[in-house]
Amino acid sequence: xxxxxxxxxxxxxxxxxxxxxxxxxxxxxxxxxxxxxxxxxxxxxxxxxxxxxxxxxxxxxxxxxxxxxxxxxxxxxxxxxxxxxxxxxxxxxxxxxxxxxxxxxxxxxxxxxxxxxxxxxxxxxxxxxxxxxxxxxxxxxxxxxxxxxxxxxxxxxxxxxxxxxxxxxxxxxxxxxxxxxxxxxxxxxxxxxxxxxxxxxxxxxxxxxxxxxxxxxxxxxxxxxxxxxxxxxxxxxxxxxxxxxxxxxxxxxxxxxxxxxxxxxxxxxxxxxxxxxxxxxxxxxxxxxxxxxxxxxxxxxxxxxxxxxxxxxxxxxxxxxxxxxxxxxxxxxxxxxxxxxxxxxxxxxxxxxxxxxxxxxxxxxxxxxxxxxxxxxxxxxxxxxxxxxxxxxxxxxxxxxxxxxxxxxxxxxxxxxxxxxxxxxxxxxxxxxxxxxxxxxxxxxxxxxxxxxxxxxxxxxxxxxxxxxxxxxxxxxxxxxxxxxxxxxxxxxxxxxxxxxxxxxxxxxxxxxxxxxxxxxxxxxxxxxxxxxxxxxxxxxxxxxxxx
Numbered sequence: 001x002x003x004x005x006x007x008x009x010x011x012x013x014x015x016x017x018x019x020x021x022x023x024x025x026x027x028x029x030x031x032x033x034x035x036x037x038x039x040x041x042x043x044x045x046x047x048x049x050x051x052x053x054x055x056x057x058x059x060x061x062x063x064x065x066x067x068x069x070x071x072x073x074x075x076x077x078x079x080x081x082x083x084x085x086x087x088x089x090x091x092x093x094x095x096x097x098x099x100x101x102x103x104x105x106x107x108x109x110x111x112x113x114x115x116x117x118x119x120x121x122x123x124x125x126x127x128x129x130x131x132x133x134x135x136x137x138x139x140x141x142x143x144x145x146x147x148x149x150x151x152x153x154x155x156x157x158x159x160x161x162x163x164x165x166x167x168x169x170x171x172x173x174x175x176x177x178x179x180x181x182x183x184x185x186x187x188x189x190x191x192x193x194x195x196x197x198x199x200x201x202x203x204x205x206x207x208x209x210x211x212x213x214x215x216x217x218x219x220x221x222x223x224x225x226x227x228x229x230x231x232x233x234x235x236x237x238x239x240x241x242x243x244x245x246x247x248x249x250x251x252x253x254x255x256x257x258x259x260x261x262x263x264x265x266x267x268x269x270x271x272x273x274x275x276x277x278x279x280x281x282x283x284x285x286x287x288x289x290x291x292x293x294x295x296x297x298x299x300x301x302x303x304x305x306x307x308x309x310x311x312x313x314x315x316x317x318x319x320x321x322x323x324x325x326x327x328x329x330x331x332x333x334x335x336x337x338x339x340x341x342x343x344x345x346x347x348x349x350x351x352x353x354x355x356x357x358x359x360x361x362x363x364x365x366x367x368x369x370x371x372x373x374x375x376x377x378x379x380x381x382x383x384x385x386x387x388x389x390x391x392x393x394x395x396x397x398x399x400x401x402x403x404x405x406x407x408x409x410x411x412x413x414x415x416x417x418x419x420x421x422x423x424x425x426x427x428x429x430x431x432x433x434x435x436x437x438x439x440x441x442x443x444x445x446x447x448x449x450x451x452x453x454x455x456x457x458x459x460x461x462x463x464x465x466x467x468x469x470x471x472x473x474x475x476x477x478x479x480x481x482x483x484x485x486x487x488x489x490x491x492x493x494x495x496x497x498x499x500x501x502x503x504x505x506x507x508x509x510x511x512x513x514x515x516x517x518x519x520x521x522x523x524x525x526x527x528x529x530x531x532x533x534x535x536x537x538x539x540x541x542x543x544x545x546x547x548x
Contacts, residue, residue, distance in 0.1 A: 115380045120312055120421065121463060125278055130304045139307040141376045142314075144296050144369050146175070149196035153263075154208070155300055156194075160262050163223035166274060167213030167306045171297040174206035176369065178361040192264030207259070210269040211289065213306060217273050218244040221255075224271075231257040233508035246506065247271065251499030252280070252288030258503075259511050274306065281309035284316065284423035286495035287488070291342020295362055296369035312423070315377050317341060319418040320426075320488075322384060322408050323473075324481050331404045335363045335370040345489035346496045348519070371397045383409040383418070415473035416465025429487040434472050437483070 119134040133139065154170050173179075188205030190197065197208075214220040222240035229236060235243060247255035253276035258268035272289060280290045293310050294317045321337040340359045343349050349356075363370060375397065378384055388404035390396050396404070409415075422430065428449070435445045448468055465473065472480070504512045 115376055117380065120315060123282070123308055123312060125282060125305055125309055127304050127308060130307075133304055133308060139311050141373055142299060142307065142310055143302075144176075144298050144372065146298055147196065147200055150200040151298065151300075153194045153196040153265075154298065157208075157210070157262050157265060157267065158300060161212075161224065162227050163220045164214065165212045165301060166215055167277070167299075167303040168210060168301040169293070169297040169299045170208055170210050171292055171295070172206075172209040174201065174208035175298050176296055176362075176366050177202075177204075178358070178365055179204075189266045190264060191261055191266070194264065197265055207266045207268055210267060211254070211292070212269055212271050213274045213277050213303065214271060215274055217247055217271070220271060221247075228260070231260045233506060233511070235505060246502065248273065248276070251502040252286040252495040254289065254499065255506055256503055258507050258515060274303065278305055278309040281306070281313040282423060284313075284426035284491060287342050287426075287491050288495050288499060291492075294341065295339050296366050296373055311377075314373065315381075316421075316423050316426075318374060318377055318381065318384075319422060320484065322418060323415065323484050325408070326477065327410050328387075328405065328407050331367070331371070331402075331406065332363055334406060335367070335374070336360065338370075338374070339363055341488055342492060344485055345492035347493070347500065348496075365400075367400050367403075368398050378406075383411070383414040412470045412474035413465070416470035417463070418465075419469040419472050420465040421463050426487060426491055429490055430472070430483060431468075433483045433487060434468075434475075438471065440468075 115138065116134045119138070124132070127133070154175075158165060158168055188198070188201075188203065189207055190205060193201075212220075218240050221243045225232060225236055225240055225243070232243070235246060243255065247253060254270040254272045256268060256270040260267060260269070277289055280286050280288060281293065284290055290313045293313055317338045318334075320341060321334055324337055325333060336359055339362050343359060378386070385407060386404050387407045388402075390399075390402050391404050393399075396402050419427070419430070431445075431449065434440075440448075448466075475483070503515075507515065
């Protein structure tokens, strides 16, 4: 329109056209307001109808199991999802053909998710959404690929708890086999297991272990006591307040209910507060749950804060293992050392209460899963690499027969950086040991600890090893290994012992006796297996030592 041209108003238009415009405007207003409301009503009606169905109903199962969030944690519908609702896109490669529980060969993007450099420099452990993680694929290495029907059967067990579970994983030999697939058990322990569980366990009939991460301990136990009073020992009769105090104040902060039947399956589940879990993962104050998550587990409900803390736990496990290993080693040396960290100082390993070949069995039968868990982190470290021509093969990560050789840089400066980035509580124990060994005055040592404090949010200094850390890393290899082992033992020993004693009260006398008998039977079977194969006692890979 030219400047100064007269503007035509609706008054200059014929009445018929004005009427049509008014009708069209009214119709648009009605459509824009009514149709979305109708859609919302239909959606709410569908969701409400689905909730009325039992959890095992195929329509309800398909509705919740098929929700796939995008990189920002949103579903296809666009609404943000919390950790308990997220079903990772990375898990869509689950296959029904994986009857032995080992990982199939995922595509390269799933095997090697990108990890930003220096993501562990100043991690924000107060995040509440997956979109706040360092990258869209961050932590996908933590999600093991298992049979899809078996995974769904495990998730259906979670649906039988009305108390809110924010984070959950299944672990142990009931989920990931630790024996040859051909070995069978005489009987099953499950009263009425689902076909998927029976098929995956191959007739071995093993109890399935779970850990539930919850936000409010007392509230969770209050709801669970009301629904599942039979899961608790006599302690449950004292109320949720007493149960939560026993959980949080003694041992490693976990409350276990063993030998309970849910959905026809015999399970053991432990309850832990999310704050306790994240603290152990990021600082290693007990290594009780951090040690379990250093081995392959099946995460069933995820949480962004736990995922970030667990990634710190995994990279710390690699760094600690490298301090215990020589310049050249194999994959099985590395993974065996990592898997054995949490067993150093565990009283069960010095008593006839555990299979002496436990660590070796875990690594031997779960080698592809260990690769999936740790290979992306190893690729992100500047001082260690795979040195094996077999690693150039497209499907080497899924090959359980490949035991690739690896090498690390023994430069004290680079290893000093690893020492500096060890978990805070564990690093303090190692520092105190070397303070005594190097005879550093207390005042100088306190100043050094203050300068290396990671909890001050105002500090922007990079976590680089100084003179002290380089001196620690440059210690004689056998002396460094001895001090690191002693620091691990001092971390594990007391929480593990008190947790074992607490289990007698929380499980009850009858269940405790049953548990001890089964552990002693495993010990005898392991010793018998040792005699038959001539296999040396496996404790913790290269970390095994009789030094105290």
